[in-house]
Amino acid sequence: xxxxxxxxxxxxxxxxxxxxxxxxxxxxxxxxxxxxxxxxxxxxxxxxxxxxxxxxxxxxxxxxxxxxxxxxxxxxxxxxxxxxxxxxxxxxxxxxxxxxxxxxxxxxxxxxxxxxxxxxxxxxxxxxxxxxxxxxxxxxxxxxxxxxxxxxxxxxxxxxxxxxxxxxxxxxxxxxxxxxxxxxxxxxxxxxxxxxxxxxxxxxxxxxxxxxxxxxxxxxxxxxxxxxxxxxxxxxxxxxxxxxxxxxxxxxxxxxxxxxxxxxxxxxxxxxxxxxxxxxxxxxxxxxxxxxxxxxxxxxxxxxxxxxxxxxxxxxxxxxxxxxxxxxxxxxxxxxxxxxxxxxxxxxxxxxxxxxxxxxxxxxxxxxxxxxxxxxxxxxxxxxxxxxxxxxxxxxxxxxxxxxxxxxxxxxxxxxxxxxxxxxxxxxxxxxxxxxxxxxxxxxxxxxxxxxxxxxxxxxxxxxxxxxxxxxxxxxxxxxxxxxxxxxxxxxxxxxxxxxxxxxxxxxxxxxxxxxxxxxxxxxxxxxxxxxxxxxxxxxxxxxxxxxxxxxxxxxxxxxxxxxxxxxxxxxxxxxxxxxxxxxxxxxxxxxxxxxxxxxxxxxxxxxxxxxxxxxxxxxxxxxxxxxxxxxxxxxxxxxxxxxxxxxxxxxxxxxxxxxxxxxxxxxxxxxxxxxxxxxxxxxxxxxxxxxxxxxxxxxxxxxxxxxxxxxxxxxxxxxxxxxxxx
Amino acid sequence: xxxxxxxxxxxxxxxxxxxxxxxxxxxxxxxxxxxxxxxxxxxxxxxxxxxxxxxxxxxxxxxxxxxxxxxxxxxxxxxxxxxxxxxxxxxxxxxxxxxxxxxxxxxxxxxxxxxxxxxxxxxxxxxxxxxxxxxxxxxxxxxxxxxxxxxxxxxxxxxxxxx
Numbered sequence: 001x002x003x004x005x006x007x008x009x010x011x012x013x014x015x016x017x018x019x020x021x022x023x024x025x026x027x028x029x030x031x032x033x034x035x036x037x038x039x040x041x042x043x044x045x046x047x048x049x050x051x052x053x054x055x056x057x058x059x060x061x062x063x064x065x066x067x068x069x070x071x072x073x074x075x076x077x078x079x080x081x082x083x084x085x086x087x088x089x090x091x092x093x094x095x096x097x098x099x100x101x102x103x104x105x106x107x108x109x110x111x112x113x114x115x116x117x118x119x120x121x122x123x124x125x126x127x128x129x130x131x132x133x134x135x136x137x138x139x140x141x142x143x144x145x146x147x148x149x150x151x152x153x154x155x156x157x158x159x160x161x162x163x164x165x166x167x168x169x170x171x172x173x174x175x176x177x178x179x180x181x182x183x184x185x186x187x188x189x190x191x192x193x194x195x196x197x198x199x200x201x202x203x204x205x206x207x208x209x210x211x212x213x214x215x216x217x218x219x220x221x222x223x224x225x226x227x228x229x230x231x232x233x234x235x236x237x238x239x240x241x242x243x244x245x246x247x248x249x250x251x252x253x254x255x256x257x258x259x260x261x262x263x264x265x266x267x268x269x270x271x272x273x274x275x276x277x278x279x280x281x282x283x284x285x286x287x288x289x290x291x292x293x294x295x296x297x298x299x300x301x302x303x304x305x306x307x308x309x310x311x312x313x314x315x316x317x318x319x320x321x322x323x324x325x326x327x328x329x330x331x332x333x334x335x336x337x338x339x340x341x342x343x344x345x346x347x348x349x350x351x352x353x354x355x356x357x358x359x360x361x362x363x364x365x366x367x368x369x370x371x372x373x374x375x376x377x378x379x380x381x382x383x384x385x386x387x388x389x390x391x392x393x394x395x396x397x398x399x400x401x402x403x404x405x406x407x408x409x410x411x412x413x414x415x416x417x418x419x420x421x422x423x424x425x426x427x428x429x430x431x432x433x434x435x436x437x438x439x440x441x442x443x444x445x446x447x448x449x450x451x452x453x454x455x456x457x458x459x460x461x462x463x464x465x466x467x468x469x470x471x472x473x474x475x476x477x478x479x480x481x482x483x484x485x486x487x488x489x490x491x492x493x494x495x496x497x498x499x500x501x502x503x504x505x506x507x508x509x510x511x512x513x514x515x516x517x518x519x520x521x522x523x524x525x526x527x528x529x530x531x532x533x534x535x536x537x538x539x540x541x542x543x544x545x546x547x548x549x550x551x552x553x554x555x556x557x558x559x560x561x562x563x564x565x566x567x568x569x570x571x572x573x574x575x576x577x578x579x580x581x582x583x584x585x586x587x588x589x590x591x592x593x594x595x596x597x598x599x600x601x602x603x604x605x606x607x608x609x610x611x612x613x614x615x616x617x618x619x620x621x622x623x624x625x626x627x628x629x630x631x632x633x634x635x636x637x638x639x640x641x642x643x644x645x646x647x648x649x650x651x652x653x654x655x656x657x658x659x660x661x662x663x664x665x666x667x668x669x670x671x672x673x674x675x676x677x678x679x680x681x682x683x684x685x686x687x688x689x690x691x692x693x694x695x696x697x698x699x700x701x702x703x704x705x706x707x708x709x710x711x712x713x714x715x716x717x718x719x720x721x722x723x724x725x726x727x
Numbered sequence: 728x729x730x731x732x733x734x735x736x737x738x739x740x741x742x743x744x745x746x747x748x749x750x751x752x753x754x755x756x757x758x759x760x761x762x763x764x765x766x767x768x769x770x771x772x773x774x775x776x777x778x779x780x781x782x783x784x785x786x787x788x789x790x791x792x793x794x795x796x797x798x799x800x801x802x803x804x805x806x807x808x809x810x811x812x813x814x815x816x817x818x819x820x821x822x823x824x825x826x827x828x829x830x831x832x833x834x835x836x837x838x839x840x841x842x843x844x845x846x847x848x849x850x851x852x853x854x855x856x857x858x859x860x861x862x863x864x865x866x867x868x869x870x871x872x873x874x875x876x877x878x879x880x881x882x883x884x885x886x887x888x889x890x
Binding site for chain 1: 768813
């Protein structure tokens, strides 16, 4: 469907030393060769575990063995010499991983609050000796809390209010209520987390690692190590997937490796194996969402009262902002005059939950879309018609009071998805069979929530080189195509061939802080800053090609900072205003088959229609949609994190099941382009939105089979329960 | 022990029960073969032994003695499957890609979609949802890309790996 077109020969400015300012062949919108393609298919791309340094040691993390307790006594049997041992007393700076709040220790000092809490670090040249070493820690155990609704500790609360919900609910002829639950999800990037830390001869440390946010790691290291910022250098190595899972936890691993490296005076590699990665690192927040919705008899949404509860795990980490995005998306892409969304993130004695593609929005939209299906069932209205009646249109306002612009494509993606999938026909034809079809309509805000981008003050640079122009950004390539997409944007804005644009590997000593690679912001936000850099550079060049200008006049670097669009306003205190500069719009239709003997649900086909403003690179954009859809299907059906006593009991790929080729259905992707004025060439974010829709679409397909499912994953066990409960 | 990898013979010092994966990556510095799980579930470490795809994390190096081992480096970088994976979005983060390409080589020429899905079921990809991989394998394996020396074990595929 998205065949790559060969990179056509085109006029090359280098021949004449002039920019080809009137080039009619552009890079944006074409399937140019991805910058990292050749290295990745040949095996030459270097990931962190592929690197070694002379004298390198290996690191190991000794973790808590109780979910909540005080450390009483510690016994070590190392067996031989050559060990470096680090505990909290070796931390020269603050014993905390700097993020929103500094409550998470780098190494537990007196108390542990979850089963994967790091206590002691070891390093040794011989990995087998390292594994043989025994460290036993006795604890005075305390009573842990695992149920977020029983927790006495709130990590964050928020309230979004529009209109008068209580009055509107009291007047509504029909009120539909429901509770919806989603479980943890593990990212399962195929490359586990890992870093290598090198002590620098002049003092300081350099860290190479698999990570999404070099400057998050930099900030955490400066605080833990009490080093001046210029003595800490963080370099991203080729990264084998992230999905949010390498947003905040690499700061912890980097701090550990750096402490070992500084104490031993040797390079230290700390690469997790799969089991440790699954046990210790972050997961998607489990959620409980309750809806109370007033509707008219003909299906208009009159009032929405929504309660969102997230299980944050043991420390604050990113939970406040996950809750924020989740709550803002909780009312779905619908118009309603009276909305109240009350959210809270609660502490439990489990490893901190964190960033995962979608960042709270998949959880709340799962609830909204299954609830919409139940409203349709109650009113006996066609589910597509119910959604079309209530979908946001240009000029409508959201729960935070944000007015929708002309690029609001909710109704369009719904109409296309229903039409392309043959929803109405199949729904009729499959009544009473073991096949079901379900729809989900969703939206996703691009960029940091609220005034997040204003606080970030992201910067990006372009630098002339002997061969063209280099892109200097902290945005990381983690598979999604950052390098390629940024180079396309710069090539066109600068009026040079794509081949002349060279992205630089993020290195905090070399690139400006363009913010973290998260929140569907790398194209729309950072891409826009790069576009502005290119426009300024183009003026500087005065018609000369970049390499020619460099040859004649020497180096030129242009740096620009994020500028808030004048028409985007937000109030952090009241949660009112423009939550995001732009929204993408999506609609998924899922078709499933049900086996009443094994209770297994098999997804057969998914139609995914998504408005992303502009597909800078259609093959890469489709790859985000297909990959996010598959990951969402895994969350919906297969992926169950079994928590026992506060630890993941199935921390291996043998029994934590992500979709294989045989589990993944055929996908039909259709991209809609309703441009936003805030992105380069109209582009919005594309990375996260695809995971918002598959789970509710699948569960709504299951509901058509007469199975009352309101929680995921919809494993055969859960389907059996629903089947036994149904009349 | 003597090992033939990508057509060249190597004397290796590792003990016989060392994982083939470690010998390739650490002793021979062929780091194109990746480790994703260490228990034969993800297929990132897939290499060919006499044309058959195996998870090199599960194979003791002794078992490869006297056999022809082919790794991603042995394809040379310009194999039709490598070109197709790069061009059609079959590689995103790239960590599963070497193993995925080696498993695809073993599918033989012109595999059907059903054969691709069965043959790659032991190789996990978290980025693509597999659709772009199917497109790449169909194009790259279209005109003999999957045939040749390295792919001769395709006939025995189901006996060794696949579902």
